[in-house]
Amino acid sequence: MIEETRTNKDMDEIDPATDIVETENGFFMYMDLPGVKKKDLNIDVEENVLVIAAKATKQAVDGEIFIQQEFGSGDYRRRFNLAVVVDPDNIRANLKNGVLELFLPRKNATKPRKIKVSQSD
Amino acid sequence: MVIDFGSISNLPYEFDKIFSGVFNPQQYKRRKIAYPPVNMGEDNANIYVHAEMPxxxxxxxxxxxxxxxxxxxxxxxxxxxxxxxxxxxSGIFQRIVAIHTNIDVDKASATIKDGVLLMTLPKVSSTAPKKVAVEIE
Known part of the structure; x- marks a missing residue:
């Protein structure tokens, strides 16, 4: 009897490494997505959950036989719960050299405000 | 050498990482290998070195x-x-990849695309496999 075996390395799902930097106007998110092209990247926001899914394209040159392999073409997937301070309608994304940069702006109401003090005497 | 300051500034997350490593051994293995991760391949004319460096x-x-x-x-x-x-x-890294074939250093080239480095190292012609016709008498 012949049984189907699943030894496909492409099936692995990888949590991409992510940095989040907080600024006054919002949050910058940097995500390592090596080997991902723009067309293979999907960013969705659903009820305050940000889902980033991407697929790395195969890196082999035509006719290449691998001798040593430490990384594969994989599926990247990561979910983030957005805080209520984030304005989900104005998220900007940019993919450059394998790094996805997302800017998550704060809602205007939650920005730190300076209060002017007037003096009357 | 890669200096990872993240472990100092974000200790609770480091514990999470250990737990996720236990439940996801594949991910754990990926983290432990040298940086950058390297794939190596060849065809008849070239040696190819791919390195993930977004x-x-x-x-x-x-x-x-x-x-x-x-x-x-x-x-x-x-x-x-x-x-x-x-x-x-983040930080300074270095990786040495041993090539067990004679290569033509002058004709080697490297490009980066989508955060993946590709080096093409042409083999010296004498090391390319030659077909020898064998006749059976």
Whole structure:
């Protein structure tokens, strides 16, 4: 009897490494997505959950036989719960050299405000 | 060598990482290997070295090719600011990849695309496999 075996390395799902930097106007998110092209990247926001899914394209040159392999073409997937301070309608994304940069702006109401003090005497 | 300051500034997350490593051994294995991860392949004419290095410009890289090995040296700088979460590694790294074939150092080339470095190292013609016709008498 012949049984189907699943030894496909492409099936692995990888949590991409992510940095989040907080600024006054919002949050910058940097995500390592090596080997991902723009067309293979999907960013969705659903009820305050940000889902980033991407697929790395195969890196082999035509006719290449691998001798040593430490990384594969994989599926990247990561979910983030957005805080209520984030304005989900104005998220900007940019993919450059394998790094996805997302800017998550704060809602205007939650920005730190300076209060002017007037003096009357 | 890669200096990972994330472990100091984000200790609770480090515990999470250990737990996720236990439940996801594949991910754990990926983290433990040298940086950058390297794939190596060949065809009849060339040796190919692929290295995963997102966010690194070719100007920040120093690649030295000798007939025996390839040395990839570089520095990864991350933007400064108040980090809410830090997982990406930063700092100076170096990796030496041994090439067990004679290569033509002068014709080697390297490109970076989508955060993956590809080096093409042409084999010296004498090491390319030659077909020898065998006749049976």
């Amino acid at each position: 966010g690194i410009d070719i100007d920040d890289l120093d690649i030295a090719i000798t007939p025996k090995d390839v040395v990839i040296k570089g520095e990864r700088k991350l933007p400064e600011g108040r980090y809410f979460r830090q997982e990406r590694i």
